[in-house]
Amino acid sequence: MADVARLAGVSVATVSHVLNGTRVVRPHTRDLVLAAVREANYTPNTVARSLATARTTTIGLALSAISNPYFGDLLRSVETAAAGAGYTLLLADPREEPDYELTVVRRLQARRVDGLVLAPSGEPSAALAHLAEQRVPTVLVDRLIDAGLDQVGSENVGPVADLVGHFAERGHTRIALVAGHRGLATTTERRDGYLLGLRRSGLVTDPDLVVDGNSETEAARDAVHRLLALDRPPTAIIAGNNSMTIGTLAALRDAGIPVPGGMAVAGFDDFPWADLFSPGLTAIAQPFVEMGRRAVEMLLARMAAPDAPARTVRLPPTFVHRDSCGC
Numbered sequence: 294m295a296d297v298a299r300l301a302g303v304s305v306a307t308v309s310h311v312l313n314g315t316r317v318v319r320p321h322t323r324d325l326v327l328a329a330v331r332e333a334n335y336t337p338n339t340v341a342r343s344l345a346t347a348r349t350t351t352i353g354l355a356l357s358a359i360s361n362p363y364f365g366d367l368l369r370s371v372e373t374a375a376a377g378a379g380y381t382l383l384l385a386d387p388r389e390e391p392d393y394e395l396t397v398v399r400r401l402q403a404r405r406v407d408g409l410v411l412a413p414s415g416e417p418s419a420a421l422a423h424l425a426e427q428r429v430p431t432v433l434v435d436r437l438i439d440a441g442l443d444q445v446g447s448e449n450v451g452p453v454a455d456l457v458g459h460f461a462e463r464g465h466t467r468i469a470l471v472a473g474h475r476g477l478a479t480t481t482e483r484r485d486g487y488l489l490g491l492r493r494s495g496l497v498t499d500p501d502l503v504v505d506g507n508s509e510t511e512a513a514r515d516a517v518h519r520l521l522a523l524d525r526p527p528t529a530i531i532a533g534n535n536s537m538t539i540g541t542l543a544a545l546r547d548a549g550i551p552v553p554g555g556m557a558v559a560g561f562d563d564f565p566w567a568d569l570f571s572p573g574l575t576a577i578a579q580p581f582v583e584m585g586r587r588a589v590e591m592l593l594a595r596m597a598a599p600d601a602p603a604r605t606v607r608l609p610p611t612f613v614h615r616d617s618c619g620c
Contacts (some may be wrong), residue, residue, distance in 0.1 A: 300329035308619040351381045352592065353401035355527040356412035356434070357389050359393040364412065367434065370585025371410055378593060380407070387414055389474060389508075390415050395420040402429060406594045414434055415476040430595040432588045435579075436478040437605060443595055445587045445606040449561075450481035452491060452610050453531065456559050456577065457490025463619060465497055465557060469520050469527035471537045480508070483561060501595050502527055506537040513540025514547075522549055528557065530617075535562035538574065553619035562612050573615030578610045 294313075298305045303322060310316040311326040318326070329335075352375050356364050372382045385401055387394035391414050401409060408430035413421060421440045424431045433444035441505045453470075460468050470487045473480035484503065491498050501523055506513030513532060517540065532538040538560030542552065550556050553572060565577035573603055587606055595601070614620070 294335070296333050297326065297335050299328045300332055301325040302422060305616070309515055326490075336447060344385070344604035348408055349405045350379060351383055351405035351406045352406065352589070353383050353385065353396065353398075353404070353409040354411075355385050355387050355397050355401060356407065357386050357414075358408040364435075367412075367585050370582045371434075371588060372585075374586045374589035376502060378589060380589075383469045387412075387420075389414045389477075391415045391418045391420065394418065395423060396502075398423060398429075399587055402427065408432070408596050410434055410592060412532045413438060413478070424510045428599065430592060431525075432592045432595065433583060434588045435611070437607075438478050441603050442527065442589045443604050445584055445591060445608065446479075446609045447584065448607050449479055450486040452577045453486030453561065454490035455612065456531050456561075457487055459559070460531075460557060460620060461496060462492070463557070465527075465529040467502065467527040468531065469502040469504065469528060471504055471516050471520075471531040471541055472534045473506060473508040473537065475505065476509075480533065487531065506533060506540060508534045508536060510543070511539040513537035514544045515540075517541050517544035518547070521550070530558050532558070532560040535560060535564050535567075535576075537564070538576070542570070550553040552617050557619040562606050565613075567613070568615060570617070572617050574618075575615045576613045578611040578613050580610060583608055 294305050294308050298308045301308070304325060306327055307318060307322065354368065354371055356367065360517045368384065375382050383391050383401060383404055383406060385397040387397045394414045398409065409424065410432050413433055425441065431442050433440065433442050435446045437444045437446045453575050457468055470484065472484050488498060504516035504519055513536065517530065530541055532541045541558060545556055552558050557564045558574040561577045564578040567574040567576055586608055591604065
């Protein structure tokens with residue numbers, strides 16, 4: 294910075310103000326500083342800066358964006374919001390494994406991230422206990438649990454109940470659910486929504502119609518084959534996430550069952566090519582852009598006020614009505 298200041302004919306403090314945006318600098322002076330930066334090929338030393346400020350301007354993001362593709366939209370949203378606030382994102386994949394999640398959280402903490410956004414892999418776990426003990430500013434996304442932390446996610450119970458009602462209004466009495474990975478808060482809530490929808494519609498609960506798709510395509514494919522082998526198979530299927538929706542459609546194709554003529558289908562999570570299927574896929578679309586933005590806003594607020602009460606924000610998803618439901 295001293296070299297840049299000498300080349301530009303200004304003080305080191307002025308260089309700092311230009312590079313960090315901490316004070317308004319006259320346009321001519323700013324241009325001189327930026328020209329000197331280019332001439333000196335100067336790159337700020339973020340490690341040295343973090344030692345001086347006790348801040349690294351980095352945010353850790355721990356979610357299974359690699360093993361769970363639908364998290365890709367959430368990842369992009371968090372990165373965009375973080376970059377807009379001047380933060381760099383460090384991404385780690387907990388693989389939906391609670392033990393490895395703790396490892397990931399510790400590694401991000403060792404990198405001295407200023408805060409952490411986490412999609413937890415289960416109910417209160419060692420990772421969450423560690424974050425609370427270490428007082429790491431943290432926001433949970435998507436999977437909302439009672440952990441005393443800030444969190445933001447989608448409504449799950451009501452939308453799935455509405456899907457069940459949507460099928461029931463069209464005469465379906467055998468409605469199946471392909472449920473996600475056991476232990477995830479979203480799996481529990483969507484299962485609760487399914488049961489609520491049956492009660493509202495006056496339908497009998499049949500345990501055989503709830504199968505584990507483990508939040509994965511192939512597991513869901515196998516689960517739907519089990520549904521089709523029942524003495525009284527379903528006439529409508531709700532898939533608990535988009536990976537399981539793909540598995541559901543694959544199993545129906547395997548069995549030569551047309552959608553929606555032979556089976557009505559709807560899924561939780563929309564995705565860009567859902568309307569390119571024939572028929573188009575009826576789905577519940579989560580507000581990932583808003584979820585990522587709100588997560589970063591809440592994290593920055595938590596860093597500014599560590600002792601403020603924890604907040605939970607539920608965002609309404611959107612019912613995307615296409616043709617696979619048989620309407």
